[in-house]
Amino acid sequence: MPSKVMDKLKGFRDFYPEEMRQRRRIFNVCREVSRLFGYEEISFPSIEPLELFRVKSGDQILDQTYSFRDKGARELTLIPEATPSVSRMLAERKDLPRPVRWFSLEKYWRYEEPQAGRTREFYQYNGDLFGPYSELADAEIIGLAGSILDNLGLGGKYEFHVSHRKLMENILLKLGAPRPADVLPVIDRFHKIPESASVEKLEQAGIRSDGLDTLVRMLKARVNLETVDSFLGNAGLDIAGLPEVEWLKMVGMLLKPYSVKNVIFDASIVRGFAYYTGTVFEAFDLHEENRAILGGGRYDNLVSVISGTSIPAIGFGMGDVVLELVMKASGVWTATEGELIAAVCFASEDCVTYALDLASQLRKHGIPALISPESRSLSSQMKDASRHGARFALIVGEKEKERGTVTVKRMSDGSQKTVTIGEAITVLTGELNHSGE
């Protein structure tokens, strides 16, 4: 066994037809829901100058990219995410009428250690809305995300956690932190490490001792997003009039008409990176481990950083790896049936032309048809038809050829009937319509 030749790269996956079928179904749902929301699909290069990602992320994150130098000594990378590329595309087309609604479904690469829910190559759905700076825009993006989850069969099995970057920075500032941005990583990790450790780090970051209790209580709280104003008003913070609070409350109210339920304010949601400027959110799986299925937020400065043109934006990303885990745990990663396939079987070589002609006619009518690519016994052809999941065997021999007929055999029960080709097409077309897919 030539193992070096056969080995895949660590963290990369093959997809066989039976796995591909499921994945294609998922992708189709994403595309269809996007279409219903008026989002149009875009695509972009898989390799970009490393600089595009350095701009927004910093060097530490670049360690986790598949980057290299090409023959012209340019620093390049396999793209680890969509947002910079999408922002660049947007900035290049100043003629586009806004709002711009785009989505993409591409492969991405990150040089990290694979583990549950993480591979080095993965697919990610990305949806973005450019132009409006409004609560309506935020609600639309969250509504789109929720609608995709619902249509994947996850309705009622997830929960949106929403917060606001600027709001948190304001609160942290009021509580004594001189550089609020530095405290965000501590907030982000609050639920992952012991409370005492978090408190210690918050103290080091400058949070006043009389504010610690308030902050901790706030980080633990889970309140309906619509009631975030009264919750924060009662929290003992002097933030009643902050516009960000009203903003979040409004987003919560606007989400009502969308199918999204379970939207809560969660102050511990800040999202890892620096470019988020406003609303941030994640959808969590309620099933077992509370995994984040998707995440996103408002990034009003990123397009400007890349291109100099300032355009407000909000978007989210959803990877296929965690999604698969969550869907399997919820029992909605269902195996779809194989396609209807008519297998044309010829009884003798004299009928090959007739059989090929029949197969062509079927395909012209949209009926998937396969035919043995070698001259084999009828028995063997039938066996192949059965094993490839053909729903019908269409048998032709001398008799059928002379009369312009075909023997249609239903594989599930063995019943068969000799009919004209026209009748056969009618029958199979009817089957096709009933099979859904």
Place this chain on the structure above:
RNA sequence: GCCGGGGUGGGGUAGUGGAUAUCCUUGGGGACUGUGGAUCCCCGGACCCGGGUUCAAUUCCCGGACCCGGCCCCA
């Protein structure tokens, strides 16, 4: 980058410091020259890689890559 666990045909397994490495399944062919799934027959296919110990390593030891999971990180 770090930590734990794991490896025998495509999948599932038995077993061993030595001889032709077990069984099931899958795959290919056939018995069945105008009818599939059953049965039977034939065939193909494996000890992760490298080093060490040893007369002898698939087996014991060490290292590496890989897989599973965890940490860091999570765009």
